Amino acid sequence: MTKPVTFGLLVFPDVEELDFVGPWEVFTMSAEIHRGLRTGVPEPVSHLVGTVAGPIRCAKGMRVLPDCTLADAPPLDVLLVPGGVGTRPLATDTEVLAWVAARAATARWVTSVCTGALVLHAAGVSAGRAVTTHWMFADTLKAKGANVVRDTRYVRDGNLVSAAGVSAGIDMALWLIGQIYGEDHARAVQKGMEYDPAPPYGAG
Amino acid sequence: MTKPVTFGLLVFPDVEELDFVGPWEVFTMSAEIHRGLRTGVPEPVSHLVGTVAGPIRCAKGMRVLPDCTLADAPPLDVLLVPGGVGTRPLATDTEVLAWVAARAATARWVTSVCTGALVLHAAGVSAGRAVTTHWMFADTLKAKGANVVRDTRYVRDGNLVSAAGVSAGIDMALWLIGQIYGEDHARAVQKGMEYDPAPPYGAG
Numbered sequence: 001m002t003k004p005v006t007f008g009l010l011v012f013p014d015v016e017e018l019d020f021v022g023p024w025e026v027f028t029m030s031a032e033i034h035r036g037l038r039t040g041v042p043e044p045v046s047h048l049v050g051t052v053a054g055p056i057r058c059a060k061g062m063r064v065l066p067d068c069t070l071a072d073a074p075p076l077d078v079l080l081v082p083g084g085v086g087t088r089p090l091a092t093d094t095e096v097l098a099w100v101a102a103r104a105a106t107a108r109w110v111t112s113v114c115t116g117a118l119v120l121h122a123a124g125v126s127a128g129r130a131v132t133t134h135w136m137f138a139d140t141l142k143a144k145g146a147n148v149v150r151d152t153r154y155v156r157d158g159n160l161v162s163a164a165g166v167s168a169g170i171d172m173a174l175w176l177i178g179q180i181y182g183e184d185h186a187r188a189v190q191k192g193m194e195y196d197p198a199p200p201y202g203a204g
Numbered sequence: 205m206t207k208p209v210t211f212g213l214l215v216f217p218d219v220e221e222l223d224f225v226g227p228w229e230v231f232t233m234s235a236e237i238h239r240g241l242r243t244g245v246p247e248p249v250s251h252l253v254g255t256v257a258g259p260i261r262c263a264k265g266m267r268v269l270p271d272c273t274l275a276d277a278p279p280l281d282v283l284l285v286p287g288g289v290g291t292r293p294l295a296t297d298t299e300v301l302a303w304v305a306a307r308a309a310t311a312r313w314v315t316s317v318c319t320g321a322l323v324l325h326a327a328g329v330s331a332g333r334a335v336t337t338h339w340m341f342a343d344t345l346k347a348k349g350a351n352v353v354r355d356t357r358y359v360r361d362g363n364l365v366s367a368a369g370v371s372a373g374i375d376m377a378l379w380l381i382g383q384i385y386g387e388d389h390a391r392a393v394q395k396g397m398e399y400d401p402a403p404p405y406g407a408g
Contacts, residue, residue, distance in 0.1 A: 017229050017232070018228075018397065021221050021222060021226075022222065022226075024221060024266060025221050025222035025370065029264070032264070055269055060235075060236070061250070061271075062228060062252065063268065064266065065267040065269070067267075135398060153400070153404075165396075165398030166397040166398050166399070167229075168398055170401070171401060171402050174404050174405070178404060178405055186404070186405050187406070190403055190405070192369075193222065193369065193370040193371050194338060194368050194371055195371045195401075197374070198375050199394055199400070200357075200375055200379040200390070201390050201394070202391070
């Protein structure tokens with residue numbers, strides 16, 4: 001690898017916080033590990049790409065500043081579309097959908113977390129391909145004609161990788177980092193973020 | 205419970221992104237579950253409390269806007285101090301340490317994630333009490349005289365709950381929500397964020 005891999009994470013009004021910050025932590029920790037271990041691999045670069053300028057109010061109220069806009073986002077190797085209630089208006093926003101379709105056509109990997117899959121579907125990016133989403137929205141996505149896989153953390157179909165709800169984006173992002181930089185590197189990232197999860201009260 | 209529980213998550217330059225956004229997602233999802241299920245319990249309220257005004261640049265480059273400052277933060281039932289490289293200057297910042305000590309004295313629960321434990325220690329909040337931190341900083345914290353517990357996701361000692369590195373804050377926050385609202389509610393929050401983690405490449 002001679003060029004840094006560039007990750008673009010879409011952010012929009014009412015995007016779900018952990019949907020994008022989980023993968024953000026994984027991608028940026030990968031950069032830190034490459035730097036710290038002097039792997040010689042160009043550090044990946046991550047951008048929050050805003051559908052609107054200025055502070056973006058997320059689904060649960062956190063306000064974040066995008067790094068760039070749809071218009072000035074750099075070429076992206078990995079496109080990530082998170083979920084959140086804000087995906088509903090996005091799925092009928094022709095400007096955003098055209099941008100997603102165009103960027104998906106040139107990206108090496110196209111990914112979604114949670115209801116971000118609704119946006120990929122609306123953009124025509126996932127047509128005929130296996131996808132997953134938050135368990136509460138599997139029926140909704142299926143009713144739209146999508147090829148929905150249930151009860152999984154993430155699904156890969158070609159260069160399309162979709163994660164289940166919210167926290168599943170962390171598992172998906174780690175898997176993807178392993179595909180790009182190798183499993184040993186992904187394990188080092190996991191160790192850096194001390195990702196040995198132990199939900200305290202068992203299954204929901 | 206007749207009054208909403210108020211959570212205050214400290215944010216500061218170079219705070220680690222997932223350290224505070226993981227618990228933020230847990231606390232705010234709890235509010236959504238209370239609202240959605242009409243539990244009748246007043247919805248908890250979460251605030252990002254900035255040590256500085258304006259956009260705060262996190263450790264991995266994400267820029268976030270605090271909801272309030274040290275000076276105008278409301279009374280807090282739960283104080284959360286996240287980690288990140290920004291904890292090092294914080295641990296010698298007398299104004300911030302005095303604020304942390306004062307808020308800790310009146311909070312029902314005092315919590316930290318990752319190297320946030322260094323700040324609680326410097327503020328004198330955790331003196332003599334069992335604490336944990338990111339595995340890379342356990343020796344550092346112990347050398348400062350802290351009572352460090354290793355190889356655990358989180359440790360509770362009285363009203364002090366400290367989590368291990370980065371992602372461990374999610375487990376700690378879910379545990380805490382279970383203590384405050386009961387285990388069934390915590391499981392509903394976990395289900396809402398589809399937290400059935402499955403690290404893709406095994407242990408680090």
